[in-house]
Amino acid sequence: MSAPTTxxxxxxxxxxxxxxxxxxxxxxxxxxxLGLLVMSAPFxxxxxxxxxxxxxxxxxPPVWIPSEWTLSNFTALLDQLDxxxxxxxxxxxxxxxxxxNLLFCSMLGYALAKLEFTGRSKxxxxxxxxLMVPGNLLILPLYVLMTKLGLIxxxxxxxxxxxxxxxxxxxxxxxxxxxxDELLEAARIDGAGEWYxxxxxxxPLVKPALATLTIFTFLGSWNNFVWxxxxxxxxxxxxxxxxxxxFANDPNRTVGGGNGMLMAGSLLVVLPVLLVFVVLQRHFxxxxxxxxxx
Amino acid sequence: xxxxxxxxxxxxxxxxxxxPDGPPGDxxxxxxxxxxxxxxxxxxxxxxxxxxxVFMAFPIVATLLMSFTDFGARHVTRxxxxxFVGLENYTKxxxxxxxxxxxxxxAYFVVVGVPxxxxxxxxxxILLNNGIDRAxxxxxxxxxxxxxxxxxxxxxxxxxxLDPSDGLIAGLAAELGMTAxxxxxxxxxxxxxxxxxxxxxxxxxxxxxxxxxxxxIPADVREAARLDGAGAWQEMRRITVPLxxxxxxxxxxxxxxxxxxxxEEPFVMTQGGPSDATLTVSLDMYREGFNFFHMGxxxxxxxxxxxxxxxITVLQLRLLKDNTR
Numbered sequence: 001m002s003a004p005t006t007x008x009x010x011x012x013x014x015x016x017x018x019x020x021x022x023x024x025x026x027x028x029x030x031x032x033x034l035g036l037l038v039m040s041a042p043f044x045x046x047x048x049x050x051x052x053x054x055x056x057x058x059x060x061p062p063v064w065i066p067s068e069w070t071l072s073n074f075t076a077l078l079d080q081l082d083x084x085x086x087x088x089x090x091x092x093x094x095x096x097x098x099x100x101n102l103l104f105c106s107m108l109g110y111a112l113a114k115l116e117f118t119g120r121s122k123x124x125x126x127x128x129x130x131l132m133v134p135g136n137l138l139i140l141p142l143y144v145l146m147t148k149l150g151l152i153x154x155x156x157x158x159x160x161x162x163x164x165x166x167x168x169x170x171x172x173x174x175x176x177x178x179x180x181d182e183l184l185e186a187a188r189i190d191g192a193g194e195w196y197x198x199x200x201x202x203x204p205l206v207k208p209a210l211a212t213l214t215i216f217t218f219l220g221s222w223n224n225f226v227w228x229x230x231x232x233x234x235x236x237x238x239x240x241x242x243x244x245x246x247f248a249n250d251p252n253r254t255v256g257g258g259n260g261m262l263m264a265g266s267l268l269v270v271l272p273v274l275l276v277f278v279v280l281q282r283h284f285x286x287x288x289x290x291x292x293x294x
Numbered sequence: 295x296x297x298x299x300x301x302x303x304x305x306x307x308x309x310x311x312x313x314p315d316g317p318p319g320d321x322x323x324x325x326x327x328x329x330x331x332x333x334x335x336x337x338x339x340x341x342x343x344x345x346x347x348v349f350m351a352f353p354i355v356a357t358l359l360m361s362f363t364d365f366g367a368r369h370v371t372r373x374x375x376x377x378f379v380g381l382e383n384y385t386k387x388x389x390x391x392x393x394x395x396x397x398x399x400x401a402y403f404v405v406v407g408v409p410x411x412x413x414x415x416x417x418x419x420i421l422l423n424n425g426i427d428r429a430x431x432x433x434x435x436x437x438x439x440x441x442x443x444x445x446x447x448x449x450x451x452x453x454x455x456l457d458p459s460d461g462l463i464a465g466l467a468a469e470l471g472m473t474a475x476x477x478x479x480x481x482x483x484x485x486x487x488x489x490x491x492x493x494x495x496x497x498x499x500x501x502x503x504x505x506x507x508x509x510x511i512p513a514d515v516r517e518a519a520r521l522d523g524a525g526a527w528q529e530m531r532r533i534t535v536p537l538x539x540x541x542x543x544x545x546x547x548x549x550x551x552x553x554x555x556x557x558e559e560p561f562v563m564t565q566g567g568p569s570d571a572t573l574t575v576s577l578d579m580y581r582e583g584f585n586f587f588h589m590g591x592x593x594x595x596x597x598x599x600x601x602x603x604x605x606i607t608v609l610q611l612r613l614l615k616d617n618t619r
Contacts, residue, residue: 028426031421032421032422032426032433035418035421035437036433036437039437039439039440039494039497040439041455041462042440042448042451042452043439043440045451045454045455045462046451046454049454058459058460059465060464060468061465061466061468061469062460062461062462103341104341104342104345105342107338107342108338108339108341108342110338111334111336112339115331115335115338116330116331117330117332117334117335118330118335119335119336123339123343126343127342130346133350133354134551134555134599134600134603135555136555136576136579136599137353137354137596137597138349138350138354140356140357140360140589140593140596141352141353141356141357141360141593143370143584144369144370145352145353147370147371148371148373160345160348160349161349163345163349164341164342164345164346194331194334194337194338198338219442223442223443223444223445223446225444225446225558226557226580230584240444241444241445244446244450245446245450245558245562248450248453248562249562249565259457259460262450262454263451263454265447265450266447266450269443269446270443270444270448273442273443273444274439274442274443277435277438277442278435278439281434281435281438
């Protein structure tokens with residue numbers, strides 16, 4: 001999956017039967033390109049429609065490229081919805097969730113990988129069980145709990161249930177197991193405390209894992225919908241997906257021009273994520289493969 | 295499960311030096327108390343365990359308890375006043391036509407959606423792994439991109455793509471002289487439309503898993519097969535597919551669990567309609583719980599769904615695993 005295999009791959013002489021490859025390759029590329037076109041069509045349609053005038057939006061047959069580019073969908077959206085606030089809410093929640101996960105998951109990951117203590121395998125069993133609990137099983141009493149604690153419509157209410165994900169613990173433990181014990185023992189002999197060892201020796205060694213965890217947690221929080229939908233009543237505390245869904249389902253929304261505004265809104269939610277993904281795509285595929293193949 | 299046994303076996307593995315006076319070569323000594331870190335082990339576990347206890351363990355138990363009560367809107371602020379009603383919520387559930395419909399719809403979504411997602415993911419993975427050398431990363435990024443986007447945002451986009459008057463598909467059909475159905479407004483087409491979108495969005499996850507699985511197949515196994523005269527089809531049937539079984543199992547299980555919980559797609563695209571044709575169990579539960587505040591009843595739904603999920607997962611693990619032996 002690394003770059004060298006894609007570019008410097010030697011001539012696939014024995015990689016596939018001779019003769020057939022020449023005929024097959026163009027066909028395969030055509031199939032793959034068509035597939036890619038279908039996959040990206042909704043994104044292209046969204047991105048282009050966000051800049052269309054009302055006339056282009058309702059044109060039949062559909063126009064792909066706007067005959068006249070306009071920003072009016074964006075200005076109308078920002079006029080009607082407090083998008084800056086929703087953006088900020090999503091950002092604050094995602095940053096807090098990510099920071100909490102980086103700290104708590106690597107702490108437990110370290111304990112599970114490198115500290116021998118009574119009950120360790122039980123704690124690991126808890127982590128594995130937590131991986132499998134569906135959110136549906138939690139949200140009803142969580143809503144009651146958050147109401148009792150006065151945390152509905154607060155950032156704390158949005159962050160706390162996601163502050164330490166089991167996936168993160170699992171990931172950090174996997175990576176930390178490869179740290180040589182000798183290194184840690186040497187530090188202990190030199191009189192270093194466990195917290196010092198954790199912060200100064202272990203964390204710098206697992207930076208790639210921390211990067212992967214950052215990406216996945218941030219994204220999960222940015223895209224999260226169900227809990228923010230339940231835990232916010234005050235529109236000032238909506239995150240982007242909640243605001244977008246509420247706007248999309250609002251029966252009072254003007255029908256004709258609404259689609260342009262909705263595409264502009266979707267673009268604002270999706271674009272930052274897609275950009276980050278394209279830049280950091282290697283971390284994604286590696287993270288999934290690590291989690292998938294144990 | 296192998297993970298558990300691995301963790302239990304772990305303490306034997308690391309060779310620790312026993313201290314400054316111990317000779318540094320003869321590592322495998324009986325462990326001294328120095329090697330144990332009970333205090334720190336638990337201190338480092340505390341934040342996770344506290345959060346787990348409050349926001350996961352407690353709600354799991356609370357949902358179960360609530361499912362045996364008449365928990366309603368007024369109990370949100372006074373939970374202890376909810377009255378015990380025994381199994382009433384559960385018996386009511388199975389006489390509730392709407393819930394049975396939701397169960398059926400969820401099953402429809404899973405039974406059609408999961409095989410489509412897994413098979414298409416496998417095809418794309420084989421195509422991108424074996425047929426495509428140039429611009430490989432480009433293709434992979436393209437097929438994976440929908441996975442990273444917010445379901446809500448892409449559901450809004452798909453709703454517009456499928457729109458009967460201004461949508462992309464309706465327009466393309468009109469150009470070909472055909473009339474596209476009102477996808478999301480028709481009881482027949484609404485569910486297939488949601489499935490199409492789910493397949494589109496989740497294909498990438500399955501693809502990445504399969505590409506990793508394909509690359510884990512050693513090249514000499516393939517070479518040996520070729521030397522023995524295996525053709526492309528035989529190689530696929532006898533080598534690739536059997537060796538991909540563990541990946542297939544994992545991909546099927548996680549896709550099934552995800553699809554059984556489907557919520558955002560119907561919430562944004564159809565609100566469960568038309569006439570409950572796309573009402574899923576999660577959406578039904580959300581409505582009962584947070585629109586009507588029948589929280590005891592909704593809790594029973596959550597548990598029924600959970601039992602179904604566990605049952606199906608165990609079944610899949612059994613069925614797909616035994617075949618490898």
